[in-house]
Amino acid sequence: MSTFKERLLIEKEELNEKIEKLDLFMNSENFQKIEPIQMSLLNTQIGAMKTYCQILIERIAWLKD
Numbered sequence: 001m002s003t004f005k006e007r008l009l010i011e012k013e014e015l016n017e018k019i020e021k022l023d024l025f026m027n028s029e030n031f032q033k034i035e036p037i038q039m040s041l042l043n044t045q046i047g048a049m050k051t052y053c054q055i056l057i058e059r060i061a062w063l064k065d
Helices: 004-026 029-033 036-061
Strands: none
Touching: 004 036, 029 036
16 A cells, blocks of 8 residues: 555655656647637647645655655
């Protein structure tokens, strides 16, 4: 059975993968082909994802081993 800290580490890693994939898309030519509202929403989404990731990092740092 995994510990709470291990679950948080897995969650952070999965989130990092999603951020990387979205970042790749946002830096591709295909991103320029979508509607402006979708561009705006994705910019907001990636910002929220990065904030969420930072929160996970802080939570992990505060946990005792």
